[in-house]
Amino acid sequence: MYPFRHVATPALLVVGLFALGLPAHAKWLNDQQAIMGTVVQVELWSEDQGAGKAAMAAVMDEMRRIDRAMSTYKEDSEVSLVNRKAAEEPVTISDELFDLITRSLQMSELTGGAFDITYASAGRLYDFRRKIKPSEEALAKALPAINYHHILLDREGSTVKFSQVGVHIDLGGIAKGHAVDRCIALLQARGIKQAIVTAGGDSRIIGDHHGRPWIVGIRDPRQEGKVVAALPLSDAAISTSGDYERYFEANGVRYHHIINPTNGRPVNGVRSVTVVGSDSTTMDALSTSVFVMGVRKGMALVERLAKVEAVIVDANGKMYYSTGLMRR
Ligand code: AMP
Ligand code: MG
Numbered sequence: 001m002y003p004f005r006h007v008a009t010p011a012l013l014v015v016g017l018f019a020l021g022l023p024a025h026a027k028w029l030n031d032q033q034a035i036m037g038t039v040v041q042v043e044l045w046s047e048d049q050g051a052g053k054a055a056m057a058a059v060m061d062e063m064r065r066i067d068r069a070m071s072t073y074k075e076d077s078e079v080s081l082v083n084r085k086a087a088e089e090p091v092t093i094s095d096e097l098f099d100l101i102t103r104s105l106q107m108s109e110l111t112g113g114a115f116d117i118t119y120a121s122a123g124r125l126y127d128f129r130r131k132i133k134p135s136e137e138a139l140a141k142a143l144p145a146i147n148y149h150h151i152l153l154d155r156e157g158s159t160v161k162f163s164q165v166g167v168h169i170d171l172g173g174i175a176k177g178h179a180v181d182r183c184i185a186l187l188q189a190r191g192i193k194q195a196i197v198t199a200g201g202d203s204r205i206i207g208d209h210h211g212r213p214w215i216v217g218i219r220d221p222r223q224e225g226k227v228v229a230a231l232p233l234s235d236a237a238i239s240t241s242g243d244y245e246r247y248f249e250a251n252g253v254r255y256h257h258i259i260n261p262t263n264g265r266p267v268n269g270v271r272s273v274t275v276v277g278s279d280s281t282t283m284d285a286l287s288t289s290v291f292v293m294g295v296r297k298g299m300a301l302v303e304r305l306a307k308v309e310a311v312i313v314d315a316n317g318k319m320y321y322s323t324g325l326m327r328r
Contacts, residue, residue: 031056036067036176038200044187045194045207055190059183059197066179069097072120072170082160083120083168090152090159098158100171100178100281101151107174107285108148111301113261114292115285120170121145122264126255131248133255139264142166146261172257176202177239177284184280201240201287204280208234221271221313228319229311231276239283241291242272258291269294269315277308295320 029052030043042059046052069078078097085091093101107115122142125134134142145166152161171178176199183197184204194207196214205214213232220226221242231238243266247256256266273291277283286308290298295312302310302322312320 027052029053029056031060033060033063035060035063036071036179036199037073038176039198040200041196041198042183043196044192046192051190052192055187055192058186058190062183062186063179063199066175066182069094070100070171070175072124072168072172079169079171086160086162087165087167090154090157090161092157092159095158098153098155098160100174101153101160101169103178103281104171104174104285105148105151105153107282107289111286111289111293113148115173115289116146116148116261117169117171117173118146118148118150118167119259119261119264120168121166123170123257123259124168125264126257126259128246128248128255128257131250131255133250134264143264146264173241173288174281174285176200177237177280177282180204180237180280180284201242201245202237202280202284203239204237205233206235218272218274218311218313222317228313229274231311231325233276235278236276237278237280237283238274238276239280239287240272240274241287243267243270243291244272258288260292267292267294270298271313271315271317273298273313274311275302275308276310277305283308 028043028045032039032041040063042056044052044055068074071077072079074080078093082091104117122139125138125142145164150163150167152163180197180199180202184206187195196203196205213234216231216233216238217227218229218240220228221244241258243254243256245257247254258267260267270291273287275283275287275290290302290310293301295314299310299320299322302308309322309324
């Protein structure tokens with residue numbers, strides 16, 4: 001978890017203030033693995049090395065469990081099953097998935113529909129690895145299926161149903177944050193008081209680092225390995241959404257993974273959004289939402305929310321800070 005060692009993937013570079021150049025302290029343990037199509041990292045303080053290592057293994061198991069349930073890349077995931085069946089009939093789902101879809105719908109309401117897990121009705125037609133984008137016809141056909149109101153939840157029966165054919169959901173904008181929160185809860189249940197858990201652009205910190213805050217760097221959206229800002233953080237969740245995570249370029253246009261639900265196309269105007277608050281589930285969905293909403297509307301939403309701050313880098317590289325950060 002040291003800077004610049006793994007610059008290829010994370011949106012955030014997490015730097016322990018005293019970690020640089022010093023031998024790792026015996027009681028700070030860390031692990032890093034490729035899960036959820038990204039890099040999962042955990043670093044924690046434990047008096048007991050054995051217990052610390054067991055806690056890190058539990059974090060990785062939990063990440064893999066959630067990935068198996070929620071990935072749309074896995075045909076046998078619970079979410080893939082829902083996407084295959086829910087237009088035909090109500091599908092019984094786990095409490096965990098039910099709650100995360102419920103949370104997603106709340107975020108849709110909060111963001112005026114900028115956050116919408118049915119974006120996938122059109123979003124699934126892009127393949128960023130193979131540089132494929134939908135034809136205009138295919139996009140127009142898919143568009144009516146994007147609308148979070150198409151998702152019908154029945155709490156009593158614990159089911160989800162889609163109100164029309166063509167609706168697909170993808171929890172890629174919130175599942176990593178959820179996973180980070182679950183892992184932090186799991187560490188706390190094991191008595192861990194100082195830790196950081198990261199899944200791609202989503203991190204959550206409990207406690208501090210050697211009696212000081214962690215210094216979390218926000219990466220330059222156009223220059224890997226460079227940092228545009230650094231924030232001191234303890235007991236906080238931070239999430240970055242960027243147009244550099246999954247993208248390809250064609251005819252001078254950048255096609256990336258954050259989709260405007262109103263037209264099914266990648267969002268213009270912003271390169272990255274970082275939000276800081278208390279829980280990772282909310283911050284994950286919020287960073288994606290603010291990205292979709294753009295600088296003006298997105299920052300206005302952040303200012304309305306208590307105890308949430310943001311740093312936005314726009315399409316020209318200009319940076320915007322929420323007022324709470326300016327006061328620091
Ligand atoms: P993040 O990694 O948090 O920036 O979220 C980006 C991911 O969220 C994408 O890879 C998609 O899986 C998903 N996503 C894209 N656009 C939207 C949207 N408008 N609402 C909800 N999720 C989205
Ligand atoms: Mg996000």
